Amino acid sequence: MAATPAPLxxxxxxxxxxxxxxxxxQALSWDQETQMPPKGHGARxxxxxxxxGLRHAKLSSAxxxxxxxxxxxxxxxxxxxxAQLRExxxxxxxxxxxxxxxxRAKAKAVSVGHEAWKxxxxxxxxxxxxxxxxxxxxxxxxxxxxIAGPGGKPYDALLDLxxxxxxxxxxxxxxxxxxxxxxxxxxxxRESGVRIDEGPLQGSFPVATQLEFARSMAxxxxxxxxxxxxxxxxxxxxxxxxxxxxxLTWRATEEDLRPCLFGILHEAGHGLYEQGLPxxxxxxxxxxxxxxxxxxxxxxxxENLVGRSRAFxxxxxxxxxxxxxxxxxxxxxxxxxxxxxVKPSLIRVEADQGTYDLHVIVRFDxxxxxxxxxxxxxxxxxxxxQAYERALGLRADxxxxxxxxxxxxxxxxxxxxxxxxxxxLIAAQLFAQVERxxxxxxxxxxxxxxxxxxxxxxxxxxxxxxRFPASELVERATGRPLGPEDYLALRARDVEEVYGVTL
Ligand code: ZN
Numbered sequence: 068m069a070a071t072p073a074p075l076x077x078x079x080x081x082x083x084x085x086x087x088x089x090x091x092x093q094a095l096s097w098d099q100e101t102q103m104p105p106k107g108h109g110a111r112x113x114x115x116x117x118x119x120g121l122r123h124a125k126l127s128s129a130x131x132x133x134x135x136x137x138x139x140x141x142x143x144x145x146x147x148x149x150a151q152l153r154e155x156x157x158x159x160x161x162x163x164x165x166x167x168x169x170x171r172a173k174a175k176a177v178s179v180g181h182e183a184w185k186x187x188x189x190x191x192x193x194x195x196x197x198x199x200x201x202x203x204x205x206x207x208x209x210x211x212x213x214i215a216g217p218g219g220k221p222y223d224a225l226l227d228l229x230x231x232x233x234x235x236x237x238x239x240x241x242x243x244x245x246x247x248x249x250x251x252x253x254x255x256x257r258e259s260g261v262r263i264d265e266g267p268l269q270g271s272f273p274v275a276t277q278l279e280f281a282r283s284m285a286x287x288x289x290x291x292x293x294x295x296x297x298x299x300x301x302x303x304x305x306x307x308x309x310x311x312x313x314x315l316t317w318r319a320t321e322e323d324l325r326p327c328l329f330g331i332l333h334e335a336g337h338g339l340y341e342q343g344l345p346x347x348x349x350x351x352x353x354x355x356x357x358x359x360x361x362x363x364x365x366x367x368x369x370e371n372l373v374g375r376s377r378a379f380x381x382x383x384x385x386x387x388x389x390x391x392x393x394x395x396x397x398x399x400x401x402x403x404x405x406x407x408x409v410k411p412s413l414i415r416v417e418a419d420q421g422t423y424d425l426h427v428i429v430r431f432d433x434x435x436x437x438x439x440x441x442x443x444x445x446x447x448x449x450x451x452x453q454a455y456e457r458a459l460g461l462r463a464d465x466x467x468x469x470x471x472x473x474x475x476x477x478x479x480x481x482x483x484x485x486x487x488x489x490x491x492l493i494a495a496q497l498f499a500q501v502e503r504x505x506x507x508x509x510x511x512x513x514x515x516x517x518x519x520x521x522x523x524x525x526x527x528x529x530x531x532x533x534r535f536p537a538s539e540l541v542e543r544a545t546g547r548p549l550g551p552e553d554y555l556a557l558r559a560r561d562v563e564e565v566y567g568v569t570l
Contacts, residue, residue: 074134074137074141077134078131078134078135078137078138078151079151079350079351081125081128081130081134082350082352083350084125085122085126086351086354087350088118088122088125090308090309092115092119092122093308094308095111096306099111100300100301100304101298101299101300102298119174123162123170126159126162127162127163127167131159132159132163135155135156135159138151147348147353147534150353150534151351152352154352157231160214161214164214165213165214166213169209169210169213170210173203173206173207173210173479176199176202176203176206176479177203177478177479179199180200180202180477180479181478183198183477184196184199184200184471184474185477187466187471188467188471188472189467191465191466191467191471192466193448193470193471196477197445197447200447200476200477201444201445203476203477203479204438204444204481206479207225207438208221208438210224211438212224221438222235222435222439222482223235225438225481227482229358229360229482229483230359230360230482230486230489230537231357231358231536232358232536232537232538233358233489233537233538235435238431238485238489241492241549241550241551242424242485244551245428245492245554245555246428249421249422249424249425249558250458251570252409252421252558252559252570253409253411253421253425253459256409256421256562256566257460259568261567261568263405263565264401264405266401266405267397267402267405268406269323269324270322270393271322271393272323272324272391274319274320274321274327276390277319277324277327277328278317278319278331279390280328280386280387280390281317281328281330281331282297282331284331284335284374284383285315285331285332285338287517288332288335288339288517289339289518290315290342291342294310294311294313294342295312295313295314295315295338296313296314296315297316297317297331298314298315298316298317299316300317300318302318303331304316305334305337305338307338307341307344307355307356309349310341310343310344310346310349311342313341313342315334315335315337317330318330325406328374329374332369332373333366333367333369333370335369336366336368336370337362337365337366339365339521340356340361340362340365340366340528340529341356342529343528343529344530345530345531345532348532352533353533353534354532355532356532356533357533357535357536357540358486358489359486359490360485360490360493360537361493361537361540362490363486363487363490363491363493363494364491364492364497364528365524365528367490367491368497371420371494372494372498372557373512373517373520375406376509376512377399377403378508378510379512380402380403380406381512382512382513382514382515383515384397384399384402404565407419407561407562407564408421408565409566410422411425411459411460411461412459412461413455413459413461413469414472415430415472420558420561421558421561421562423487423488423491424487424491426458426459427484427485427488428458428488429451429454430475430484431484431485431488433447433451433454434481434484436450438481447470448466448469448470451469451470452469491554492549492550492551492553492554493541493549494554495553496541496545496547496549496553496554497527497528497541497544498553499545499553499556500544500545500546501523504523505519505520527543527544528540528544
């Protein structure tokens with residue numbers, strides 16, 4: 068057996084340390100959201116800041132840079148090492164092109180901005196956040212410009228952080244097509260006058276029983292609790308420290324079954340991806356999930372295309388009724404339609420599948436306008452309200468339910484929102500392809516058998532880590548570039564079945 072060439076060993080060894088510092092920070096953040104007592108915040112912030120500093124120093128070191136370049140001549144252009152170098156260089160470029168002073172100023176602006184956002188949201192007063200938001204936009208624009216380089220497009224550099232390789236010019240027509248179709252569905256549903264009774268999903272459901280049921284569903288779809296945990300938190304999320312250690316969180320309300328059950332299915336979908344990542348590439352540049360859009364495709368696929376399917380509930384409803392005797396008189400015909408309502412609302416995180424992407428597209432359009440210099444921060448609340456009226460026919464009573472509802476911009480998360488909608492599109496395209504490959508999945512769902520679907524996802528998506536760029540991964544998995552067709556076909560099918568409406 069050939070000895071591992073020394074440069075490669077050095078590169079991967081240094082990268083593993085960078086990765087470990089990131090994982091340590093992740094573990095402390097998980098702890099902060101699930102276990103830490105309220106008074107621990109200050110001390111924890113110091114530790115996280117030191118870890119971020121150490122990671123940054125390692126990433127900007129000449130040692131790592133040299134180690135990467137020393138491997139260049141070893142790499143077969145189509146091989147794994149070439150992919151390792153591509154990913155390493157992408158991450159290093161972001162670090163090296165941003166002056167340290169700017170990186171520091173931005174980190175500070177995020178911390179100040181986030182506190183200002185919380186206060187402004189609480190007081191429902193945009194003016195308490197406007198100045199800081201302006202500062203965040205300005206610093207993010209400078210940073211994006213530095214990364215994009217002369218002639219590069221700053222907004223693309225922002226997108227690239229969350230969805231490497233995606234471009235504003237390809238997302239705009241994709242999202243426009245989506246928006247016009249989804250708006251037409253919303254209007255058709257409104258004109259139909261059909262009202263769906265959401266009663267079966269609402270009532271009084273003890274939280275401990277909800278958790279027990281949802282946990283059993285996560286186990287059934289394949290989440291391995293020997294390699295993961297599920298803990299309560301204010302906001303649901305998934306954090307993968309390693310394929311063998313994946314943390315999920317949940318929340319619940321006693322009055323409605325949906326947040327706990329679908330929240331856990333969603334996070335378990337993220338978790339299945341993390342547990343399926345290639346262990347042989349752990350702690351290396353291509354060992355992680357390839358993009359947030361692909362990550363979100365996994366959560367949405369399990370939450371919506373599996374967990375909200377009629378076949379799933381043909382199997383799962385009797386079990387749910389055992390947990391909640393009050394549902395024993397509820398038929399599938401009563402239970403299933405309220406999982407597919409199309410009802411415009413003001414709050415993105417509470418939006419149904421029929422309107423969710425319209426919320427995302429509003430934010431995408433507004434942040435593009437901010438970064439293009441076509442919209443001033445002080446005019447943002449009014450632009451937000453107008454966009455909501457156009458897209459959803461609603462206007463918020465106050466900025467807390469309007470422009471201040473999301474945390475993202477307060478943390479300079481510009482370019483993040485599109486990944487939610489990309490997740491929906493990718494999920495639908497993968498699902499259409501798996502059914503082309505394996506035949507209709509409903510019969511296996513009716514038996515509570517999800518293994519064929521999970522095996523397919525492991526093979527086409529999970530095991531590749533970041534070996535291929537996201538767009539290439541989707542194309543390899545489905546035989547074509549990402550498009551809106553499969554997603555729109557699914558939306559049409561659901562709306563037709565539930566509301567009896569066609570376009
Ligand atoms: Zn998610």
